[in-house]
Amino acid sequence: MPTRPETAAPTETLIEVEELEVHFRLQGSSLARLFGRDTGHVRAVDGVSLELHQGEVVGLVGESGSGKTTLGRALLGLEQPTGGRIRYGGKDITRLGERDLRSLRTELQMVFQDPNAALNPAMTIARQVGHPLRIHGLAKGRDDLRAKVSQSLERVGLAPVERFLDKYPSDLSGGQKQRAVIARAIITGPRLLVADEPISMLDMSVRSKILQLMLDLKNDLGLTYVYITHDLASAKFFCDRVAIMYLGRIVEIGRTEEIFRDPKHPYTKALLAAIPDPDPDRALPRDLPRGEIPDAADPPSGCAFHPRCPRAFEACGWEPRDLQTLLDSHWASVSVEDYEREREVVGDLSGLERARGRAVLRPGAGSTAADVRALLDRLRAADPEEPFWRGVESVDVEGGDVIVTFAPAEDPVLRTVSAVRVACHLYEA
Amino acid sequence: MSASDVVVSAEGLRIWYGTERGPVRAVDGVSFELRAGETLGLVGESGCGKSTLGRGLLDLLPEGSKMDGSLRYQGHDVLAMSTSRRHALRGSDLAMIFQEPLTRLNPLMRIREHFEEALRTHEPGVGKDELRRRSMEVLRRIGIPPTRYESYPHEFSGGMRQRLMIALALALRPAFIVADEPTTALDVLVEAQILEMLHDLRSEIDTALLLITHNLGIVAEACDRVAVMYAGEIVEIGDARDVFRNPRHPYTRELLRSTISLSTTGLHYIPGAPPDLVEPPSGCHFHPRCPDAMTVCTTTAPPVVESAGTLAACWLQSPGAIPAGAEEPLRRREISDADEA
Numbered sequence: 001m002p003t004r005p006e007t008a009a010p011t012e013t014l015i016e017v018e019e020l021e022v023h024f025r026l027q028g029s030s031l032a033r034l035f036g037r038d039t040g041h042v043r044a045v046d047g048v049s050l051e052l053h054q055g056e057v058v059g060l061v062g063e064s065g066s067g068k069t070t071l072g073r074a075l076l077g078l079e080q081p082t083g084g085r086i087r088y089g090g091k092d093i094t095r096l097g098e099r100d101l102r103s104l105r106t107e108l109q110m111v112f113q114d115p116n117a118a119l120n121p122a123m124t125i126a127r128q129v130g131h132p133l134r135i136h137g138l139a140k141g142r143d144d145l146r147a148k149v150s151q152s153l154e155r156v157g158l159a160p161v162e163r164f165l166d167k168y169p170s171d172l173s174g175g176q177k178q179r180a181v182i183a184r185a186i187i188t189g190p191r192l193l194v195a196d197e198p199i200s201m202l203d204m205s206v207r208s209k210i211l212q213l214m215l216d217l218k219n220d221l222g223l224t225y226v227y228i229t230h231d232l233a234s235a236k237f238f239c240d241r242v243a244i245m246y247l248g249r250i251v252e253i254g255r256t257e258e259i260f261r262d263p264k265h266p267y268t269k270a271l272l273a274a275i276p277d278p279d280p281d282r283a284l285p286r287d288l289p290r291g292e293i294p295d296a297a298d299p300p301s302g303c304a305f306h307p308r309c310p311r312a313f314e315a316c317g318w319e320p321r322d323l324q325t326l327l328d329s330h331w332a333s334v335s336v337e338d339y340e341r342e343r344e345v346v347g348d349l350s351g352l353e354r355a356r357g358r359a360v361l362r363p364g365a366g367s368t369a370a371d372v373r374a375l376l377d378r379l380r381a382a383d384p385e386e387p388f389w390r391g392v393e394s395v396d397v398e399g400g401d402v403i404v405t406f407a408p409a410e411d412p413v414l415r416t417v418s419a420v421r422v423a424c425h426l427y428e429a
Numbered sequence: 430m431s432a433s434d435v436v437v438s439a440e441g442l443r444i445w446y447g448t449e450r451g452p453v454r455a456v457d458g459v460s461f462e463l464r465a466g467e468t469l470g471l472v473g474e475s476g477c478g479k480s481t482l483g484r485g486l487l488d489l490l491p492e493g494s495k496m497d498g499s500l501r502y503q504g505h506d507v508l509a510m511s512t513s514r515r516h517a518l519r520g521s522d523l524a525m526i527f528q529e530p531l532t533r534l535n536p537l538m539r540i541r542e543h544f545e546e547a548l549r550t551h552e553p554g555v556g557k558d559e560l561r562r563r564s565m566e567v568l569r570r571i572g573i574p575p576t577r578y579e580s581y582p583h584e585f586s587g588g589m590r591q592r593l594m595i596a597l598a599l600a601l602r603p604a605f606i607v608a609d610e611p612t613t614a615l616d617v618l619v620e621a622q623i624l625e626m627l628h629d630l631r632s633e634i635d636t637a638l639l640l641i642t643h644n645l646g647i648v649a650e651a652c653d654r655v656a657v658m659y660a661g662e663i664v665e666i667g668d669a670r671d672v673f674r675n676p677r678h679p680y681t682r683e684l685l686r687s688t689i690s691l692s693t694t695g696l697h698y699i700p701g702a703p704p705d706l707v708e709p710p711s712g713c714h715f716h717p718r719c720p721d722a723m724t725v726c727t728t729t730a731p732p733v734v735e736s737a738g739t740l741a742a743c744w745l746q747s748p749g750a751i752p753a754g755a756e757e758p759l760r761r762r763e764i765s766d767a768d769e770a
Contacts, residue, residue, distance in 0.1 A: 063616035063617065063618065063619075064587075064616055173702055173769060174475070175702075175769045176769065203474045203475050203643065204474070204643055204644075204645070204684065204687055204688055204689075205474050205683075205684065205687050205698055205699045206698070206769060207687075207689060208687050208689060208696040208697055208698040209696075209698045209769060211689070211696055212696045212698075230616060230617060231617075231689075232617070232691070233689050233690050233691050233693065234689045236691055236693075237689060237693050237694075237696075260691070270618060271617055271618065272691075274617050274618050274620070274621035275617060275646065275690075275691060276620070276621070276624065276644060276646030276647045276649065276650040276651075277646050277649065277650075277690050277691065277692075278645040278646050278648075278649050278673055278685055278688055278690055279649065279673075279690070279692070280649050280669065280670040280673045280674060282649075283650065284621050284624060284625065284650055286625070288618060288621050288622055288625065289618055292586045292587070292588050292589070292616070292618075292619055293616070327574075327576075328574030328576055328577075329572075329574065331574050331575050331576065332568075332569050332572050332573060332574045332575070333569070334569075336561075336562055336565045336566065336569070336575065339565075339575045343575075343576075349576070
């Protein structure tokens with residue numbers, strides 16, 4: 001049974017990412033664009049620093065919307081960063097023009113998640129695997145091109161090559177297509193391969209083979225990998241280091257065995273616990289984080305994970321919309337009659353979503369501020385351990401409204417905690 | 430449990446559809462029973478007939494496919510029913526949950542309208558207040574806050590939409606649900622939430638659930654029993670914990686070994702690919718890929734043998750029945766990477 005070879009201690013830095021930001025401008029209405037009004041930004045990558053060493057496999061792990069794919073694409077110059085630097089070969093590649101980037105792309109290549117989308121259905125395998133050579137002018141004539149394509153196909157296990165050269169993608173199985181995609185990526189002799197979920201669309205029985213192929217190629221060709229995935233199990237096996245990403249930021253980064261042996265960030269812990277395992281003696285925990293990854297155009301204040309975090313406390317960034325979430329989850333647990341009665345007490349809630357700072361609750365018709373306050377008190381008494389209440393500094397009545405004031409928010413920054421780096425207020429002395 | 434608890438029973442069920450090269454035998458003689466409140470996981474590689482079987486059980490096969498054998502739903506012979514009676518079963522008694530919920534929700538209809546339509550279609554006599562009360566009750570149970578009742582599908586996240594789909598399927602309290610890869614498009618944490626929800630619902634409602642998935646971890650997590658399909662046949666079926674601890678069929682064992690989990694220390698895979706179902710291999714369909722194949726496996730289909738409640742179709746389970754001289758290990762031709770799935 002082939003196992004993962006021990007890699008030597010990494011030496012040379014291949015790529016250095018500093019405070020990288022990739023923000024996308026939202027479209028907004030045509031009127032807003034006409035008047036040049038700010039329509040908001042999606043902060044896909046929001047201040048990421050990362051070093052890639054020659055010959056290592058670095059995993060970018062996170063849920064959809066964590067920014068892992070955007071970060072991977074930015075490394076290849078496929079996204080235009082709005083801030084920060086990416087140093088490669090002594091140059092900041094975020095400042096290069098399309099012409100210089102083009103020549104860099106022979107050294108930096110990508111393998112995509114869906115081989116069906118990555119291959120052109122109307123081109124033969126030989127033609128598309130050889131495409132990068134033609135674009136970059138790396139083949140000396142037809143015979144040289146054909147020989148290099150054959151060599152690349154053989155390298156990825158598509159042999160005898162005569163069986164594949166003149167086939168179309170639709171003639172190939174899922175695993176074979178992904179091999180063809182990899183053959184195309186390595187044909188220019190790259191140094192870095194960014195692999196974006198390269199096995200997640202494949203059958204279980206094929207995933208191991210593609211991972212094994214990637215390990216073999218790494219050793220034979222001296223490649224460095226960025227492995228983008230939501231699958232912690234394959235990251236654990238495949239990566240030397242992993243960076244756990246949440247909403248555009250790295251929340252934890254370190255050597256794979258450290259992260260998996262003793263995960264620090266509550267988000268990493270939750271991800272690890274949530275993997276369904278074929279071992280019948282392991283069961284999923286019942287205390288899963290609530291909700292889903294929030295909108296990157298309007299991330300939560302403080303630590304972006306705080307609304308879902310079971311261990312959140314004062315400093316984590318509580319804000320008015322967390323009150324909306326609290327009320328929603330309460331109402332999802334009471335009878336329809338109770339919901340309708342309580343809903344009338346708190347009046348209009350539509351302001352909570354956008355409000356910053358303190359939350360203002362104006363009682364509904366026929367109710368008073370005392371009623372609203374009594375409802376909040378009941379909620380708190382029913383579940384005093386709810387993290388939300390740790391962030392509430394005071395609940396006051398002011399001129400007929402109920403005002404909820406929160407503890408000030410602080411952004412957690414990455415700091416070294418034993419053998420890893422983690423961005424979480426829990427680990428601040 | 431008594432026999433009356435059986436919701437679905439299939440015997441020798443076959444489903445095939447025609448191609449230029451001949452009939453594709455997607456489901457080829459499948460037998461199983463599913464009881465009220467029970468979840469059966471259906472696993473296997475792509476192209477083994479899982480989804481076809483799931484659709485066949487709900488009479489949702491595309492035009493041009495044929496089904497025979499025996500399929501009983503609460504004792505009634507489905508294949509002998511008129512088309513209109515079969516249609517009447519769907520929704521109120523049978524329901525399906527698909528992988529991509531957004532394609533199954535109407536973007537122009539509010540969530541309230543989705544539920545009211547579903548309930549009204551199948552129970553025309555229900556009044557407006559009662560409809561509202563019942564819809565909100567179902568939503569509450571799956572954790573959708575009542576404040577979102579008037580929202581449109583696009584205003585929900587992917588996980589919420591899948592919750593909505595499941596709620597819609599459950600609104601009519603069907604006796605049998607087929608869920609085809611219901612969590613495949615979702616993130617890890619949301620997937621775990623949905624599994625937790627399915628688990629809770631299962632104990633509340635007495636629905637029989639067939640859960641089709643390629644993820645063995647989900648089966649271990651969410652299913653009572655598991656059926657392993659290969660090339661149109663169920664090769665092993667039994668208690669999920671028992672099968673995963675002690676797989677009888679080499680295909681089950683190899684599938685488990687090739688799954689990458691947190692305890693994986695070396696990569697393992699099954700050589701080759703599932704066969705073409707127009708002309709599947711003779712004998713045991715798995716023999717060309719099986720590390721334990723014997724000469725008997727190439728000629729004769731193995732008998733189904735029961736041990737401790739688990740059924741498996743493999744000659745290794747009945748060594749006494751192998752003809753003399755046919756237990757020789759099979760010398761296999763080398764399967765190259767180029768033949769993989």
